[in-house]
Amino acid sequence: MPTDERTADKQSADKRSADEQLAVKLIGRTDYGRVATSMRALPFLAFARHIVVDGRVLLRMPRSCGYHRACAGSVVAYGTDNLSSARPGESLWSAQIVGQCESVQPTAAELELFGPAPRLVDGEPFEPVYLAIDPQFSTVHSTDGGLERQFQHVL
Template sequence: MPTDEQPADERSADERSTDERPAGERSADERSTDEQLAVELIGRTDYGRVATSIRALPFLGFARHIVVDARVLLRMPRNCGYHHACAGSVVAYGTDNLSSARPGESLWSVQIVGHCEPVEPTAAERELFGPAPRFVDGEPFEPVYLGIDPQFSTVHSTDGGLERQFQHIL
């Protein structure tokens, strides 16, 4: 049994507190809970930002999203070309409540990282996206659908509000 004087890096992963462990050493239950919370929060917003790279340069695009069976489905405008950079790649997708939080409400942001693939949503899933814009950048809107299976997630909040609000998940 390690003593308090023993450095944390000499303790086994089970002996270290959750806060001391690198993200890759979290238990499957801890990762699962983090991913559940991340997907729950994404489901509370309508739009987010997808990050990937094009020719080794960072790229950020907007998307409408829905959550279906712990998978994040995106609807993006075809004319912007975002889908070419995302499909078949690992992407990050994030959203937050920074512009929608009421006074006194905790702020949060969430990001998932996962492999992104083209998808063909069902009619019911298309309905969940709601009405599409008529135009994007002056051109008629034509949707492209992508899916992300979260493999990694981060959630940040102010004032411990998420811990109180989502105790049923945590």
């Protein structure tokens, strides 16, 4: 491979890495998001509580909904945003990651990071199930260039 192609490939990989870091950092600024995958050939979105640990996104979902069965072992998309929490004049952003999702058993420290669980979901006692997503692809969108100024050290 010629030197110019290697340089372009490295720059592209560095850009992907920076985008992934920014997406994961933004996801870490929120508490809840939406996971997207398909179940019985139909797409669906489900809410989840999340934390970010070592570049992975850990999810806590209600077992009673059964969505974890479609997510575990599959490639999923997970995203969040500040659309409802942005202050007046603050840039809007959304961040999404795509990656392999697996069932996990969080450590005691990770469980503490999740904070208190709800008592009920859809009128049933909440029983948590935990999943982890290793980001393989990410996208970040923002308005007014606010993220570029705020996260210059990551980009």
